[in-house]
Amino acid sequence: MATAAEALNASDDQRIGTKPGTMLLTVRVRRFNPEVSQDSWWDEWSVQCEPLERLVEVLHQIKWHHDGTLSFRRSCAHGICGSDAMLINGRNQLACKVLAEDVGPKVTIEPIRGLPVLKDLIVDMDPFMDEYRGVLPFLINDSGEPDKERRQSQEDRHRYDDTTKCILCACCTTSCPVFWGDGGYVGPAAIVNAHRFIFDSRDEAGRERMKILSEKTGVFRCRTTFNCTDSCPRGIQVTKAIQEVKRSILFERF
Amino acid sequence: MTTTHTYDALVVGGGGAGMRAAIELSDKVKTAVISKLYPTRSHTGAAQGGVCAALGNTEEDHPEWHAFDTIKGGDYLVDQPAAMLMTEEAIQAIYQLERWGLPFNRTPDGRIDQRRFGGHTAEHGERPVRRACYAADRTGHMILQTLYQQCVKRNVRFFNEFYCLDLLRDEDGTTAGIVAYELATGELHVFRAKSIVFATGGYGRMFRVTSNAHALTGDGPAVVWRRGIPLEDMEMFQFHPTGLARLGVLLSEAARGEGGIVLNKDGERFMERYAPTIKDLAPRDMVSRAIYQEIQEGRGGGPNGDWAFLDISHLDPRVIEEKLPDITEFARIYLKVEPTKEPVPIQPTAHYAMGGIPTDTEGRVVTGPDEAVVPGLYAAGECACVSVHGANRLGTNSLLDLVVFGRRAGDDAARHAKDAELAPLPDKPDAHVLEQLNGILGRTAGDNAADIRKELQDNMFDLAFVVRSEEGLTKMQSILGGLRERYDRVAITDKSALYNTDLMETVELGYLLDCADALVGSAVARTESRGGHYREDHPLRDDANWLKHSLAYRNDDGSIRLDYKPVKMGPYIPMERKY
Numbered sequence: 001m002a003t004a005a006e007a008l009n010a011s012d013d014q015r016i017g018t019k020p021g022t023m024l025l026t027v028r029v030r031r032f033n034p035e036v037s038q039d040s041w042w043d044e045w046s047v048q049c050e051p052l053e054r055l056v057e058v059l060h061q062i063k064w065h066h067d068g069t070l071s072f073r074r075s076c077a078h079g080i081c082g083s084d085a086m087l088i089n090g091r092n093q094l095a096c097k098v099l100a101e102d103v104g105p106k107v108t109i110e111p112i113r114g115l116p117v118l119k120d121l122i123v124d125m126d127p128f129m130d131e132y133r134g135v136l137p138f139l140i141n142d143s144g145e146p147d148k149e150r151r152q153s154q155e156d157r158h159r160y161d162d163t164t165k166c167i168l169c170a171c172c173t174t175s176c177p178v179f180w181g182d183g184g185y186v187g188p189a190a191i192v193n194a195h196r197f198i199f200d201s202r203d204e205a206g207r208e209r210m211k212i213l214s215e216k217t218g219v220f221r222c223r224t225t226f227n228c229t230d231s232c233p234r235g236i237q238v239t240k241a242i243q244e245v246k247r248s249i250l251f252e253r254f
Numbered sequence: 255m256t257t258t259h260t261y262d263a264l265v266v267g268g269g270g271a272g273m274r275a276a277i278e279l280s281d282k283v284k285t286a287v288i289s290k291l292y293p294t295r296s297h298t299g300a301a302q303g304g305v306c307a308a309l310g311n312t313e314e315d316h317p318e319w320h321a322f323d324t325i326k327g328g329d330y331l332v333d334q335p336a337a338m339l340m341t342e343e344a345i346q347a348i349y350q351l352e353r354w355g356l357p358f359n360r361t362p363d364g365r366i367d368q369r370r371f372g373g374h375t376a377e378h379g380e381r382p383v384r385r386a387c388y389a390a391d392r393t394g395h396m397i398l399q400t401l402y403q404q405c406v407k408r409n410v411r412f413f414n415e416f417y418c419l420d421l422l423r424d425e426d427g428t429t430a431g432i433v434a435y436e437l438a439t440g441e442l443h444v445f446r447a448k449s450i451v452f453a454t455g456g457y458g459r460m461f462r463v464t465s466n467a468h469a470l471t472g473d474g475p476a477v478v479w480r481r482g483i484p485l486e487d488m489e490m491f492q493f494h495p496t497g498l499a500r501l502g503v504l505l506s507e508a509a510r511g512e513g514g515i516v517l518n519k520d521g522e523r524f525m526e527r528y529a530p531t532i533k534d535l536a537p538r539d540m541v542s543r544a545i546y547q548e549i550q551e552g553r554g555g556g557p558n559g560d561w562a563f564l565d566i567s568h569l570d571p572r573v574i575e576e577k578l579p580d581i582t583e584f585a586r587i588y589l590k591v592e593p594t595k596e597p598v599p600i601q602p603t604a605h606y607a608m609g610g611i612p613t614d615t616e617g618r619v620v621t622g623p624d625e626a627v628v629p630g631l632y633a634a635g636e637c638a639c640v641s642v643h644g645a646n647r648l649g650t651n652s653l654l655d656l657v658v659f660g661r662r663a664g665d666d667a668a669r670h671a672k673d674a675e676l677a678p679l680p681d682k683p684d685a686h687v688l689e690q691l692n693g694i695l696g697r698t699a700g701d702n703a704a705d706i707r708k709e710l711q712d713n714m715f716d717l718a719f720v721v722r723s724e725e726g727l728t729k730m731q732s733i734l735g736g737l738r739e740r741y742d743r744v745a746i747t748d749k750s751a752l753y754n755t756d757l758m759e760t761v762e763l764g765y766l767l768d769c770a771d772a773l774v775g776s777a778v779a780r781t782e783s784r785g786g787h788y789r790e791d792h793p794l795r796d797d798a799n800w801l802k803h804s805l806a807y808r809n810d811d812g813s814i815r816l817d818y819k820p821v822k823m824g825p826y827i828p829m830e831r832k833y
Binding site: 034081 | 292294296297299349352354355357358364365366395404406407438467468501503580583704748751753754755756
């Protein structure tokens with residue numbers, strides 16, 4: 001391991017982030033604007049950018065200097081807010097967590113699938129949020145409130161840690177072939193958020209949630225394709241969480 | 255076609271402060287929240303390190319120590335009664351979040367775990383104290399999620415992707431409503447309400463290097479400013495020392511709370527020279543200035559010699575994995591640096607607005623030196639200035655501010671809405687907004703908004719950042735004048751009604767220009783150095799002349815008028831700030 005001083009004295013070229021020069025990135029985007037056409041079309045731009053430029057900033061360069069009509073959601077630009085989920089080279093990712101050099105020299109960007117496209121890369125998130133709301137995504141505990149905090153052991157806290165990371169970006173749900181199907185599946189994100197409470201020792205409504213998820217739109221629609229886990233920008237073991245909920249339901253005999 | 259909605263209370267902004275206010279309101283009166291983002295996209299979610307309260311779970315602590323730290327950390331520009339109130343109420347506020355399900359990290363006996371944070375000390379500066387309650391390094395994410403969950407539970411009415419474009423007041427100045435733009439359709443909506451709570455967040459996007467989301471464009475402060483409300487202490491902006499180099503993405507102070515240190519290019523832990531007692535855990539303004547000085551003296555690293563380094567490589571990998579996972583990932587993804595093995599290049603980054611819409615401790619907006627209450631108007635969170643942060647906010651106190659004063663604003667807004675009548679709307683309430691939007695949409699050729707924004711950000715970074723001077727600030731004023739003229743000629747290419755983000759980004763640029771006007775105008779006048787406002791031509795704090803809050807008003811011709819009001823003092827007499 002390099003000592004701190006050795007690492008500091010590394011030449012600038014060794015410090016990626018200062019890599020000189022620019023690269024040419026060809027960006028192909030599936031466009032849609034119902035005010036223009038009922039059909040989608042493709043546009044392509046070639047943009048000079050730094051190799052470590054975030055794709056969301058490349059999209060900004062296009063929007064700001066080539067075509068102001070290009071429309072997409074974004075906010076934090078560092079993978080926390082969950083606004084800019086897109087289908088990038090065939091994979092659901094956040095445009096702010098993809099660097100130009102990782103996808104160059106050519107990148108294809110489409111809206112995430114399974115939700116109605118409203119304009120360009122903007123989809124209707126309401127159906128997704130409705131599924132989330134359907135699993136009672138809030139702590140339920142009617143056993144009276146303590147004066148201070150409820151106690152929870154470190155082990156119990158750790159039990160549901162992974163699923164607390166969800167930012168509701170919809171990368172998982174809109175990568176799921178079952179969700180693309182007839183729309184009768186709550187989708188991975190809703191299950192992740194149910195998991196977060198089912199496995200929280202402070203919560204008392206796990207059985208209620210498991211009942212909801214044992215219905216035909218629930219967890220047993222999952223075909224374990226692992227697309228959700230592969231696409232989660234927060235690294236949540238989504239499929240594992242779904243399996244844990246399935247097992248709990250079987251164990252509880254709903 | 256403009257639609258009119260009527261509610262008892264309206265919250266503008268769906269982040270932490272707005273949702274906390276909405277939870278309080280929705281139990282009591284008919285309430286709606288308008289938010290330009292889906293609420294879970296709000297920047298509260300980017301807060302990392304923790305939220306402080308003197309729970310004393312791991313060592314002795316007291317709200318009074320927390321209040322002292324807050325006041326001293328704010329370089330005595332803090333209203334002391336407000337800070338004492340906040341630090342007292344902090345304890346119940348944290349317990350409430352826990353009871354709502356917030357997954358705090360735990361002590362071995364199952365209580366909320368606490369860790370060290372910059373400027374938080376025991377016994378009035380004697381030594382660092384473990385006061386920050388946290389959920390790994392995603393505390394803000396968990397607060398935002400928890401508050402949204404509670405809104406879902408209460409079935410709070412949200413209007414998502416609605417932008418606030420104007421404040422409506424009747425002839426007496428009473429709050430009558432707002433005009434909002436629906437992004438999905440391009441339609442205008444008038445929301446009438448007896449109480450309106452602004453909770454729109456900050457305006458860090460006026461600077462080139464910032465930790466702030468693209469959405470943080472000062473919408474609330476600018477909208478109310480245009481309608482006669484002053485903005486308080488706008489010159490007080492926090493530059494966080496540990497932004498990821500070039501990008502400004504925040505690397506939490508929790509890294510230093512857990513034992514991380516800041517190095518110059520020689521590998522020297524230079525904070526030992528600047529703050530001998532608490533070293534790397536000195537408040538953010540001091541560490542940012544220390545980095546600046548190291549750079550000035552030729553000890554900065556990187557291609558332009560303007561970087562310092564955050565080193566956590568000596569920490570136990572398990573600590574990094576369990577307590578600092580997100581920031582570790584940021585360094586790996588964005589700079590391709592491995593923080594467990596090598597120091598991470600950092601730069602001070604524009605982080606937090608201490609100033610904003612002036613309020614009292616009930617969240618009521620107050621104007622003038624005599625603090626006249628504007629009936630029905632409230633503000634909370636980063637867009638507000640209570641003032642509990644003074645000239646420099648302590649780490650974690652932003653999250654505390656938004657839960658404590660979000661609740662208080664919601665509570666008082668509900669009380670007001672129960673007693674008050676709806677104020678009459680002005681004739682053609684949307685006329686002003688229509689004129690503004692049609693002006694932008696109508697021009698077929700003109701200036702490019704992105705170019706103006708870039709010049710604003712570059713120049714604010716060069717002239718109004720960590721170190722300021724009269725020369726630089728007056729130059730910035732003249733640049734702002736030129737940018738304003740160009741803004742009035744802006745043309746955009748997207749003329750569509752649906753999801754016209756081109757149009758809204760242009761409106762947001764107007765808000766940024768307003769906030770920059772107020773910031774620079776207040777900064778050039780304040781001929782002293784205090785907290786985040788450092789003037790190299792006036793390097794010392796000047797309590798005789800400047801222990802007072804700035805109030806910037808916008809004149810009808812667009813120029814600025816400054817006024818001042820006294821700081822509310824308390825038990826703590828200003829003393830030299832040493833750590």
